[in-house]
Amino acid sequence: MPGIVLIGAQWGDEGKGKATDLIGTKVDYVARFNGGNNAGHTVVVGDESYALHLLPSGIISPTATPVIGNGVVVDPEVLLEEIDGLESRGVDCSRLLLSESAHIIAPYHRVLDKVTERFLGKHKIGTTGRGIGPAYADKINRVGIRVHDLFNAEHLHDKVEASLHQKNQMLVKLYNRRPIDVDQTTDELLKLGERLKPYVANTSLVLNKALDEGKTVLFEGGQATMLDVDHGTYPFVTSSNPTAGGACTGTGVGPTKITRVIGVSKAYVTRVGEGPFPTELFGEDGEWLRAQGHEYGVTTGRPRRCGWFDAVVNRYASQVNGLTDIVLTKLDVLTGLKEIPICVAYSVNGERHDDMPTDQAEFAAAKPIYETMPGWTEDISQVHAFEDLPQTCQDYVKRLEELSGCRISVIGTGPQRDHIIQINSLID
Ligand code: GDP
Ligand code: IMO
Ligand code: MG
Secondary structure, X not given: OOEEEEEXXXXXXXXXXXHHHHHHOOOXXXXXXXXXXXXXXXXXXXXXXXXXXXXXXXXXXXXXXXXXXXXXXXXXXXXXXXXXXXXXXXXXXXXOEEEOOOEXXXXXXXXXXXXXXXXXXHHOOOOOOOOHHHHHHXXXXXXXXXXXXXXXXXXXXXXXXXXXXXXXXXXXXXXXXXXXXXXXXHHHHXXXXXXXXXXXXXXXHXXXXXXXXXXXXXXXXXXXXXXXXXXXXXXXXXXXXXXXXXXXXXXXOOHHHOOEEEEXXXXXXXXXXOOOOOOEOOOXXXXXXXXXXXXXXXXXXXXOEEEOEEHHHHHHHHHHHXXXXXXXXXXXXXXXXXXXXXXXXXXXXXXXXXXXXXXXXXXHHOEEEEEEEEOOOOOOOOOOOHHHOOHHHHHXXXXXXXXXXXXXXXXXXXXXOOOEEEOOOOOO
């Protein structure tokens, strides 16, 4: 019953799409467990590049069954558009299973996401504006709408009314916007529900049965450890649990079924949106990394903030997620640098911290303590054995492994499927 969790170990966009695709053909199910279409996961197959937002990256593998778990917030319009877009490119989406308990992102959640950010002004989070936070807030406030609610007109109308009662007051009186019509919203959601119906299933039951039968399930996280609402850089986080524990609550599978936890990390760090980022580079080095790594968001197109590898973050990710393996991506991007700094610890008000400070004021004040390694100039994109990497490149990877407290099992040397160095298998 192998249950493999794959999560982001930094601030997102580490290459989870590519890492999922790497094992996608060797697993029976790929299940998303958190987040929504704030995610943008890229899978490159030959000349084709797929940007997946809600669908698990396993959709590209013809053998795996893709699942959207109960922990995901689903914008029905976006999901249907994504399915249509992929089907028109010849990708079969008919196997998709959508949890009947997943919460819905309604149009009013998108509106609220944008107006709330505007009202926060200088305190804004820099969200993706997709309605993620407001949809999770409704879930926790117990006024959310779930997938199965879309199939009962009377029931749905009642729920939309309950949810909009307070929101319309806020929209009109506080945000100076027009109220949202309950009947129209209900009708729109009912129509979308009709189209989603064929995919809807009791996914917790399906996944548990599969695991009991010895099948392999890959749990694909959206976002990342440092964006986790409990363990990340709160309040500059998303509204879900992208850490490994979220795989259980977000799919209805018990922790005893999880056999492996893979963390995906870039060989440097990027972040989109607001919030502290100790190793961020503002000058030429930051520009260079952004250009070399094509660091622009898959979902919003925003330029990503770039910085050196932060080993404090990776040690923390190893601990919080119980990592068994790391997939280290984008090592090729560092080719050409004379020297590569690695952040090994922080200095906070003159005091050394080897571990992540829990006080966000301390984290915001953290200055990186760097150790510098020599770089390499050779093209590594065609290298397939670790021993064939330039010695300085091998030393860099070994040092990251030592500092991260978890073995590095796969190295990414380019965006394509075959741009990898496999050190340990990810599924045995
Ligand atoms: P995700 O959100 O974690 O799935 O990551 P994104 O897809 O948002 O961003 C990762 C980007 O890096 C994508 O454009 C990938 O095609 C690309 N990528 C992934 N692995 C590698 C790698 O090893 N080298 C290079 N150069 N690009 C990579
Ligand atoms: P993937 O899965 C990078 C960031 C946003 C913002 C914060 C909150 O592709 O790695 P939200 O819209 O979730 O309320 O925004 O989280 N964010 C991401 N950053 N990659 C992502 O997903 C992200 N999803 C959300 O930029 O700072
Ligand atoms: Mg992404």
